[in-house]
Structure formats: structure tokens, C-alpha cells
Amino acid sequence: MLVNILRQDQSITYTGCLTQVGLVVVSAYWENFLLAVMTCDCYVAICHPLRYTVIMKPCLCVLLVLVSLFVSTVHSLLHTLLLLWLSCTELEIPQFFCELVHVFELSCSDTFTDNLIILIAMCVLGGVSLSGTIFPYIHIMSSVFRMPSSEGKHKAFSTYGSHLSVVTLFYGTDAGVYISSAMTDSSRQTAVASVMYSVVPQMLNPFFYSLRNGDIKETLKNLMIRTVSL
Template sequence: MEPGNGTQISEFLLLGLSQALELQPLIFGLFLSMYLVTVFGNLLIILAISSDSHLHTPMYFFLSNLSLVDICFTSTTVPKMLVNIQTQSKVITYEGCITQMYFFILFADLDNFILTVMAYDRFVAICHPLHYMVIMNPRLCGLLVLLSWIMSVLISLLHSLMVLRLSFCSDLEIPHFFCELNQVLQLACSDTFLNNILLYFLIVLLAGGPLVGILYSYSKIVSCICAIPSAQGKYKAFSTCASHLSVVSLFYGTSLGVYLSSAATQNAHSSATASVMYTVATPMLNPFIYSLRNNDIKRALERFLGSGVKNYLQSFMHFFLTIFLFWL
């Protein structure tokens, strides 16, 4: 890759969330804790679902896939950040930056698609309960997840190949804690018109399309719930999609909030700080939302871990939820 000054690009500098040395131990400890909770919590969800035959249903099949994607999503950014803080280095190689960007886009898109598929699953379960197992058969569920993977791989590959064609100048400082696509494009010396067109087109398409699908599904769900005569029936129907609705609100609320606020303020540091919400906090909170509000998951976790650790698990989850809310 030949930059404007004729030297070969070999590395970028990730400036992180703060350059103050006295804050680095605090940032390291906070992000290490959040990362461990994310991996541990989502891994517990996957193990509980896979070990309990009662949870071998489409809803929990998609949930286990969401947990796996959340682990991978966080693992693309946080470990490198922790290593840089520990070694007091801000360097990421050119190849490492492109690779990180590729996997970040891949798992972000996967999160988006799987949440949309889960909304469709809840729509079929509530609006067509008698045909649910016929419609959401294992073949369709597997096909929906496979299509989500294929589309995510192609989209992230397209973005990465478009970046590879660019040349970069001498200013290689990325004001972020990972190689965020938009920040990398701003460092390019060559024309990024096609890259920006592709970026904004896919943002509108991938954010707007699935979001419209989710909103449409829930509009039908609300109509079906309102038609249920008994209050108990309404509560039972709503409780089956309450956790998913919370996760969707958290994911889209934080991600759209970050990009809209960064576009309005043009402050890269504020954008980096705000992006912690959807890159780290959201994957960490998803297991808490599903385990605290879903009795099936609670029972599966109790059976998997043993009733002796029930109180410890609840205390553990409430403790980290309290810590997170404190930092907010």
C-alpha cells in the first residue's frame, strides 16, 4: 500500500479512550472486568441451552447464536485494547487493523441480523401459535442463521476490500480504541468517495431494513396481544418477547445514538467513549436481561450449575449490574 509520501504503511496508532496515564489502570480494570463478565455470562447461556433438552426450540437456538456472536463481537476489540494498555503501546499493524475492522463489521452485522430473525420468531410464536413448530422448523432456523452469516461475511469483505485500495498519509493516529471504519477512512489520502457512498448506503440498508422488519413484527405482536381476552394471557404472551424487546432497544438505542451524536458533534473522542455502550456494554448486559427475566433460562442455569450456586449466581449478576449502572 503506497501512501502519499511514498513510504509503506506498516502500522496505525490507536489513541484509546484517554491518554492520561493515571487513568490507564482504571480503564484496564474496568474493561477487563466487563470483558470477563461478557464471556462468562454468554458462555453460561450457551451451555445452559445446549445442556437442557427443554430449551432445544427455535427461540433458544437463536439466543445461543446471539450469545456466541456477542462473545466474538467483544473479542474483536477489547483484548487488543487491554494488551495496548498493559504494554503501554498504541500500535496496531496495518494487517491487524484491517483484520480487526473485518471481524468487527462481520459480528456487528450478525448481531443485527440475528436480532431481526428473533423478532420474526416471536411474531410467528404469538401470531401463529398453532403453526409455530411447522413454520419455524429446524431447516428454516438453520437457513436463517446461515443466510445471516453469508450476508455478514460478504458485507464485511466488501468494506475491507474497499479500504485496501486506499493510500494513507503520514498522520496514522486513530482517535478510537479499535479500527473503526469511519475513522480509518478519514486518514486516507486517496479519494474515499466510493467508500463513503458504500458506507452510508449499507448503514441505511442494514440499520433501516432490519429495524423496519422488527417494528413491523412487534406491531403485529401488539395487535395479537391486545386481542387476547384475559389479562393473564396478555401478560404471558408479552413475557415471551419482553427480553428480546429489551435487547433490541439496547442495541439499536446505543448504536444509533452513537452514530447520530458523532455526526452532530464531529467529536471523535466523544464518539469513541459513547461507542463503548454498544461494543462492550450491550453484549455484557444481554445475558443479564435474558437470565433475570426468563424463568426457563433461570431453571436451566440452576440445573446446569446446581442449586447450591443459585444464590451465588444471582448475587454475582446483581453485583455487576449495580457496578455498571454506577458507572453510567
């Protein structure tokens, strides 16, 4: 998107488009798995704090990241190779980047098998990562509510609050994109929705994670007070 803005040129080669599709799929699924891994990390930190250093060893953390990257890369290569078997009649994609679904829509070949594989992969891989995010949070919430002191609850919330915000933003924008795509045929609205899940969450992630910093919290609090007083 930035290259298009700077060069005022929206063209892309066929090889570049396939590469972009692969990178988008890798990034999306890798983020899914990493959010699940980080949720499990929060679960161990809050529900089993005394065993945290024993369970979440550095080698295990590296292994989980590498396995997530490997699965995402294999999944991306599968879909990218499926695109090579298709023939395209249209040369214009109604999107600001090469997205897998839009490239399939431009094909004049039968894409039933490809769409079925995408659906199965989304249900399996997406279901695994989503389950790895939801179920630990259920245990985390249950443990936090059982804490007797408000100080303990506040400390626990400061531990997972930023991550919960990122998870909510990521899955919330994804759900919004799919709902908007199902309710409208406008390519412009679809492109705007894609910006919401591919650009906005990544821009806000540093802000959410920096909320664990005391200086950032104090600065934000003073800014809000100053804004309200004006």
C-alpha cells in the first residue's frame, strides 16, 4: 500500500502477486497462532505462577514460535500452489493488495476444490488457534474472579489486559470484514474493511502493549484529563 502511494502506480507482476498472497496468508495465520501461544503464556503466569519458569522455558517458547511459523508457511504454500493451476481472465483486482479470495474470484477455472480446501483449512487451523485463545481465557477469568484481594485482581488484569485488547481488536476486525463482505458487493467497502484488519490492528498493537508501562499510563491519564478539562 505504501509503495503504491509513493510511486502512484498500482501495477504488480504475476509473480509479485503470488508472493504477496503467500506472505499475507503466512502473516495472518502466524499471528493467529502467536496470539494463542501468548494466551497460554498468560494462563500459566496467572493460574500457575510458581511453576511459570518451569513450564514456559525459553526452548519451549522458541519451539512454539517455530512450529507456528512452519504450519503457517506450509498452509500458505498449499494455497499459493493451488493458484498456479488456475487461469485468470481479469487483470484488475478490486483490492489494494493481492488477497487469496479475490484472486480466486478472477479465475475462469473451476475453483470449487480450492474453495473447499480453504474452508477446511480455515475451520481446522482457525479453530485450533481460536480454541487455544478462548479456553485459556476462560480459566484466566475464573481464576481472577476467585482472587480474594482487589490488588491481586488488578495485578492479574495488568498482566493480560493489553493482550486481551489485541485479541479483541484482531478477531473483532476479522469478524467485521467477513460480515461486511457478506452483506455488500461493493469493492470499495471491501477494500476499506480489509484495511481495518490488515493495517489498523498492527498500528495499534504497540500502543496496547505499551500500556503495561507505568509512564505511558500516567501520560495517557494526564492527556485524558487535559482533554476533558478543555
